Amino acid sequence: MTSPRWHRLIPVVFITYSLAYLDRANFAFGVAGGMGKDLGITPETSTLLSSLFFLGYFFFQIPGAIYAAKKSAKKLVFWSLILWGLCATATGIITDVTWLIIIRFTLGIVESAVMPAMLIFLSRWFTKKERSRANAFLILGNPVTILWMSILSGYLLDAFGWRWMFIIEGIPAVAWAFVWWFIAEDQPNKAGWLPDEEKRSLQTQLQAEQQNLKPMKNYAAMFKSKTVILLSMQYFMWSIGVYGFVMWLPSIIKSAPSIGIVATGWYSSIPYLFAVIGMLLASYFSDKLANRKEFVWPLLFVGALAFYGSYLAGPENFWVSFALLTLAGMAMYA
Numbered sequence: 001m002t003s004p005r006w007h008r009l010i011p012v013v014f015i016t017y018s019l020a021y022l023d024r025a026n027f028a029f030g031v032a033g034g035m036g037k038d039l040g041i042t043p044e045t046s047t048l049l050s051s052l053f054f055l056g057y058f059f060f061q062i063p064g065a066i067y068a069a070k071k072s073a074k075k076l077v078f079w080s081l082i083l084w085g086l087c088a089t090a091t092g093i094i095t096d097v098t099w100l101i102i103i104r105f106t107l108g109i110v111e112s113a114v115m116p117a118m119l120i121f122l123s124r125w126f127t128k129k130e131r132s133r134a135n136a137f138l139i140l141g142n143p144v145t146i147l148w149m150s151i152l153s154g155y156l157l158d159a160f161g162w163r164w165m166f167i168i169e170g171i172p173a174v175a176w177a178f179v180w181w182f183i184a185e186d187q188p189n190k191a192g193w194l195p196d197e198e199k200r201s202l203q204t205q206l207q208a209e210q211q212n213l214k215p216m217k218n219y220a221a222m223f224k225s226k227t228v229i230l231l232s233m234q235y236f237m238w239s240i241g242v243y244g245f246v247m248w249l250p251s252i253i254k255s256a257p258s259i260g261i262v263a264t265g266w267y268s269s270i271p272y273l274f275a276v277i278g279m280l281l282a283s284y285f286s287d288k289l290a291n292r293k294e295f296v297w298p299l300l301f302v303g304a305l306a307f308y309g310s311y312l313a314g315p316e317n318f319w320v321s322f323a324l325l326t327l328a329g330m331a332m333y334a
Helices: 004-039 043-093 097-111 114-123 128-160 162-183 196-211 226-254 261-289 293-313 315-333
Strands: none
Touching: 004 043, 004 097, 004 114, 004 128, 004 162, 004 226, 004 261, 043 097, 043 114, 043 162, 043 226, 114 128, 128 162, 128 261, 226 261, 226 293, 226 315, 261 293, 261 315, 293 315
């Protein structure tokens, strides 16, 4: 019989991380849907605003992760939900770029520790054997969210404009914070809904896993590790491609002739539909063959070629360019 941990916690984790991506990615739709024109946001300013979000991420992700590990992931995520929901909602009432700069940087700060906090949370509720599947549900929240958010944002922009789009899409995070608070617990022994026998069994397994871990005595040595350096470089390059894709796709589609904002939303969702399929297939076959490395580099290579091919096709061959962008998005996410 499936443990109640799966149907109680995984949907909550999935929705929580999805809301983080909702308030992060809808900025690209705001710019394409009139915000750029109303506030005088140039492409250079848009790039700066996107960078400021990740600057906040850079400075506060590690402190946030330390707090989640040593204090409470539950409290950290609760307050993060409220604060990023308020920041996203406030984006709908700003009148100049200065306030937008402040909000985007602050949004990066309050969202920075959500991913590590979620991973820490899952590590306390699921064994090593279960964690791969649990983490997969968490990460799948990224493309799934942008898929439906693209369609919803297109309709909201068409009906109400960019200001109300931010307000409407920011409120759910604040409301969801209280759902998270009442369902999530930092430790299994605090959950009244989990059978006592399963609590003891889970605690025994998690403690056994911790005993087999070697303590890290020299964190500086980590930065000299060839594996760590190569993985960091790979993730850095991957992030440039993925977040550039997320931030610019709506504007690229909207710039095509005869494509309105609702159609932009629908077309923007297509690459993420293929991304979800690609992620599920790559996860299934890499687990089955037990050789993840042989899946990573070919997909990154295909993504890079597709991005370059889309650039060469140019706006005059929009549908060819769009098809290649869809392929790139699927490969990068997979």
